[in-house]
Amino acid sequence: MPSQPSPRVRELLKVIEKLEPLHTELGEPVKGDWLDQHYEPGQTFAEYLDSNPTTPRAPRRVIYIQPIGAFSKPQDAIIKATAGALQAYFQLPVKVGNTLPESVVPSSARRRHATLGLEQILTGYVCDNLLLPALPDDTAALIGLAATDLWPGDGWNFVFGQASTEDRVGVWSIHRYGDPAASDAAFRKCLLRTIKTATHEIGHMFSMLHCTAYECNMGGSNSLEESDRAPLALCSQCIAKLCWAIGCDPVARYKQLAAFCRKHDLDAERATYARLAGALFDR
Ligand SMILES: [Zn+2]
Ligand SMILES: [Zn+2]
Structure with a gap:
């Protein structure tokens, strides 16, 4: 100082x-x-x-959420509510993109986890091949939000999410946050988990x-x-x-x-x- x-x-x-x-x-x-x-x-x-x-100085003032995969109706509601939370939390405009089908991730960037039996997609592919090439000039942060589980590469079981502090992109999954359709309490828990992760990771993107x-x-x-x-x-x-x-x-x-x-x-x-x-x- x-x-x-x-x-x-x-x-x-x-x-x-x-x-x-x-x-x-x-x-x-x-x-x-x-x-x-x-x-x-x-x-x-x-x-x-x-x-x-790194701070969201003009013209880089917009937070984008890019949903990827097949979301249930309650999960769609979680994404919409998360956009509202991010707007309040960061006091920045938030835009939600049209949901991309999971087929945008090729088979070379996905796997079925041998013991968990889960479909997973590769974080690096999403960030480098899907998000970075589509980064609008006014982006403060572009978050890919995946319906399926994520893994960051060899030697890893899974990851909740991953962000780049320099490239303004990151990806998170809501797969492990519980089924928001189960009850009102489950919906609130899933929402709070999604908001906590998104805000924490965007905080990192602003050098915190x-x-x-x-x-x-x-x-x-x-x-x-x-x-x-x-x-x-x-x-x-x-x-x-x-x-x-x-x-x-x-x-x-x-x-x-x-x-x-x-x-x-x-x-x-x-x-x-x-x-x-x-x-x-x-x-
Ligand atoms: Zn952290
Ligand atoms: Zn603190």
């Missing part, structure tokens, strides 16, 4: 101060957790500013590293169980990074996110966003 912080940086440092008490410091990792198995240094707001981050300080959406995750435990909300350091990257007003963003969560019955998340907005009112 420069010795004389800009007015915007000073404003965001005040935001950190107000929000810090509302976030829970990360405890000792449970066996098998991401931080139990990986050493990571974390990243403060100041370190983020020093890293010359894993958070090691607080319970935070930018924390690393080794399993569905670990990411289910993590909150959707960003901690005080990470929200300052995101607000700096996208140039947003944090209160307006929290209010929009609370409204989104109310609409989709995500009660705990709605309450969190309302509390965070409240803490900034007397700024």
Whole structure:
């Protein structure tokens, strides 16, 4: 950070101060957790500013979602709702492309997993051969959202998703997030999982590293169980990074996110966003 912080940086440092008490410091990792198995240094707001981050500056302001494969009606509803969540979370326009049939992925880039018996598609093919050649000039991030399971190459069983921090493309699958048709609760769980993954990975695309300080959406995750435990909300350091990257007003963003969560019955998340907005009112 420069010795004389800009007015915007000073404003965001005040935001950190107000929000810090509302976030829970990360405890000792449970066996098998991401931080139990990986050493990571974390990243403060100041370190983020020093890293010359990639940010969605004009004209690269649009987040695109490209569905790939055969989705059920409830899964289509998840994609539509996720677009709304991303708009509120990143305060950027979000566009959903027409669904591509799974046949756009040739047999050379798919396999049937020997023991799991699952059809899987290769992440590298989707990113390099489908998404990159079709990247619009105004893209901040282009996400391929697959109906089938994914694998990143030899030696891997599967992967939830994969993103390039330089090429603005990434791919995720909703295959492992449960059947949203099973019940209203299953729908909400699938929606929350899809939103958490998409927002976390797009955060990486805007140069945000894993958070090691607080319970935070930018924390690393080794399993569905670990990411289910993590909150959707960003901690005080990470929200300052995101607000700096996208140039947003944090209160307006929290209010929009609370409204989104109310609409989709995500009660705990709605309450969190309302509390965070409240803490900034007397700024
Ligand atoms: Zn990550
Ligand atoms: Zn954080």
